[in-house]
Amino acid sequence: MKVSLYCSLWLWMMLFLVLSGHGMLCAQEVREMELIGNVSDTSDSLKVNNLNTLAFFYINEGRFQKADSVLQEAITLAKEIGYLRGEAEALKYLGVNYDYQSNRYEATRYSMESLELYKRINDVPGIANLESNLGAMYLNEGDPVAIDYLIPALQKGEALKDTTRIVSVLINLAALYGNYMQEPEKAMKYYADCKTYLDAGFEGSENWEIYYRAGLAEYNLINANYKESLQQYLALLPYDEGSIYYAETLLKAGESYEGLGQTDQARDYYKRSVASAKKWSSDRNWVEGLNKLGSSYIKSDQPVLGLGYLQEALMISNASGMLQAQRDVNKALYMAYEKQGDYDQALKHHKRYLELKDSIFDIAANDKVRFAQLNFDLEKKESQIALLERETEITELQQKRQKSVTIATVAVSGLLMILVLGLFNRYKFIKKANRIIQEEKGRSDSLLLNILPEETAQELKENGKVKAKRFESVTVMFTDFKGFTKTSENMTPEELVKSVDHFFSKFDEIIEQYGLEKIKTIGDAYMCAGGLPFPVSDHPQKVILAAIDILKFVDAVRQDSTDGIPGFEVRIGIHTGPVVAGVVGTKKFAYDIWGDTVNVASRMESSSEAGKINISEVTYALVKEDFSCVYRGEVEVKNKGTLKMYFIDDIASKPLT
Missing domain, CATH: 3.30.70.1230 (Nucleotide cyclase, GGDEF domain)
Incomplete structure (x- = not known):
């Protein structure tokens, strides 16, 4: 299950922590023209700082291209005057800007460059900030490499007595162990440590109390504790109303209702999420809401309505070029058409789902090779999963063939020779399909041995x-x-x-x-x-x-x-x-x-x-x-x-x- 932008907390924490040296900013308090005026009236290092502040304003407004243009100007000026701290800040904001657009490669690349600059100037708070951000990025991908950044960030936060940093990393560590590594005891320990700091009180602790509750909500949703997650998401809605995060929180509340079997309430929240996403032009949340809504109707007695929502989601994801969203919607359409017995359409969307899945993997693998991150190992692991999924595809095609043979047999029941021929062809197909399945299983075992030692692979298959x-x-x-x-x-x-x-x-x-x-x-x-x-x-x-x-x-x-x-x-x-x-x-x-x-x-x-x-x-x-x-x-x-x-x-x- 993918962790949401709000409830995984990493993006919120990045937007909060990234302001080291500038103070908290929000669209309601700072007017764009005032910020532009500040940039125009200054020069050199102060101008770089003001450009960075203006860029963050644009990021918070969702105006990502504008933010990118301002940050590139800040980087150029910072390099001209040798202002490394200002350049590091601009690179940090670029990482946030691209990460908010789900461009993991650019987000990680710019964050790494920022981290190196902070190390060059020995800025320990800046280093801890970027380690925390990078750990959060890997956390959002479900990658255990996150711990290699989060633990050092926690250690620096403790050494600096930076309570805000400590709390943010503790929440991320709790999410890592609770949402991905299936170690609830460790997750709850980190949540408990975080609560200790919050109860003691510090500047801004009220805001972090919200982030803490959001983390618990995500943990409970992922672990199917729907009653608890629903209560927590409903409590968070007033804080998000009127912001770009409102659609995401509505969607998660809807998932909680659906987990409790309260379908009508779930659909109502999905619809509200879609409306909020439209308002903010958030295509990702828009498609997710339509996908959830369509899948909900497909499960009931209104499949036509469900297909309508899914087709709308497919149109938006295609127009926006969101490959992951296209993949998820095609998978939902495949399951919907299969349930209706429209196997031609089901096969069409299943093939498209597999194509998109492979394409997404290829792009991700290529980016990670370019960025020197786990390139070939990831490709082998993903290939193993793709081969296992092909077994499912072969079985489904076999079932479709079985249905076709049955219909043909009833239609020509009076023609003995055609019946015999049909049964013979069916026998050959089953024999061929079984042989293919055995070959694919052998290849899957071989791939597993490429990833794990033989003794370890055998233990994994047995236990x-x-x-x-x-x-x-x-x-x-x-x-x-x-x-x-x-x-x-x-x-x-x-x-x-x-x-x-x-x-x-x-x-x-x-x-x-x-x-x-x-x-x-x-x-x-x-x-x-x-x-x-x-x-x-x-x-x-x-x-x-x-x-x-x-x-x-x-x-x-x-x-x-x-x-x-x-x-x-x-x-x-x-x-x-x-x-x-x-x-x-x-x-x-x-x-x-x-x-x-x-x-x-x-x-x-x-x-x-x-x-x-x-x-x-x-x-x-x-x-x-x-x-x-x-x-x-x-x-x-x-x-x-x-x-x-x-x-x-x-x-x-x-x-x-």
């Missing part, structure tokens, strides 16, 4: 879940290409995908040769581990040997780029220690490892040099008899103090046979 396991000694390796981001800016998406696939496919071969386990890729970074899922004694040596082969391969590509693959230099970091391994997700499975060992290994990579293998003191103690190493001394590491590090010196040696 439906995987227990987390602790390994006392695992060697973790990270690799990262030097200059990848700069080089990729001059490449087309197709060239970028080809280049990354060329390197990572070879990396996969190398680690498989040494019996290592690939964990994941994150853009141009590659992560693997030795010593799991089956513990072995020589995993540090095997990981180093794999690292040596990777260095040689990358160097060979750099020396000979006849295939059009650009050459890179690679940094490698290795550390050994305990980890916890497990599977996250209920549909899009991901095998991952956690623990301080992973963090230290990542620090080994970021502290390494191009063309070098950097190992920790712990790993060195395990392999010093097998490899020639050079002591680097104690190196300063972010959040770790100083750590002893070593370079592998003789990369040509191979002690294992």
Whole structure:
């Protein structure tokens, strides 16, 4: 279930927190002409600040193109005068602006650029602000990567004694655990911690009380606690009335009524949501409301009325170019026509639904490759789901064929030969369909083994879940290409995908040769581990040997780029220690490892040099008899103090046979 803009709270919190240094603004208090006058009467850094303030006014009014134009002007001026904080603020607002338009790639890209600028000027509140925003963006996508940003933001908020920041992150963490990770105990703990701060009172706590209640409402709706969610959404409506968020809250109240079986009330709220969305020209909410309304009538004895609403939703989503909305409406139309027995129309919309689903995935995967975020792993996982859905499609076509054969049999019951021929054709179709199903199941199993270790995949198929396991000694390796981001800016998406696939496919071969386990890729970074899922004694040596082969391969590509693959230099970091391994997700499975060992290994990579293998003191103690190493001394590491590090010196040696 998709988390709403209001009730996931992340957008509200971004719009609230993004104002650090400017104070709270709203359309009712600040007039556009006054803001434009402020911009006209100032220059330099103050003008950049005023441009940012004006842009936020436009964002809050839903005038996104106008906001984008003003922010681009602010960025240009900030760069001319070297005003990094003003540039960072403008980039932050651009992230908010694009995220509000559901453009996840641009929103994340601008937010990342803003975060880097805040780090350059060592603005800790700004860093915490962007970490909170990015965590909220990933939260809205249901991506557990959100926790990698939310926890640091919480730690900085506590260090700064920034109660507002703490409360916002606690609500987001509660949403992550309650809405996506199915850990209600942790979710309620974060909600309880948040309530403690709210009860103590602080400036603006009344507003955050609303956000807190909205978070609980979303949690209860997702977990089918419809009575509680309805009460909470109804209580929120007076705060949203007259704003762009009113349609969203009405829609969620309608869903709560429908969950309670109160269909008439649900439809009334869906209709009110549609009317509010029309008023604000919010196509997304407009289509969602029509979709809910049409689906409600389809379930009852008024399918014609329901189809009318769904066709209107399809027309709006097509005109607006909203692929996700088109996908959802086509799925609803497919189910509606199937229920009426109009199988030709049902098949037409089902095919369109699958096309849109695949297209949306392709676009998302391409953006994530361009932005260096979980590119190939996501594609494999989504492909597995698509193959499983094809099994359903084959079964539905088989049922349609069965109905056609039955009708034909009744119509020509007097013609024995035609009956025999029809039965024979039916037998051949069923046999062929069963063979296709078995082939697709085999491919699905093969894809699952590409995502998870064999032992883990078997446990998942048998039990439906995987227990987390602790390994006392695992060697973790990270690799990262030097200059990848700069080089990729001059490449087309197709060239970028080809280049990354060329390197990572070879990396996969190398680690498989040494019996290592690939964990994941994150853009141009590659992560693997030795010593799991089956513990072995020589995993540090095997990981180093794999690292040596990777260095040689990358160097060979750099020396000979006849295939059009650009050459890179690679940094490698290795550390050994305990980890916890497990599977996250209920549909899009991901095998991952956690623990301080992973963090230290990542620090080994970021502290390494191009063309070098950097190992920790712990790993060195395990392999010093097998490899020639050079002591680097104690190196300063972010959040770790100083750590002893070593370079592998003789990369040509191979002690294992």
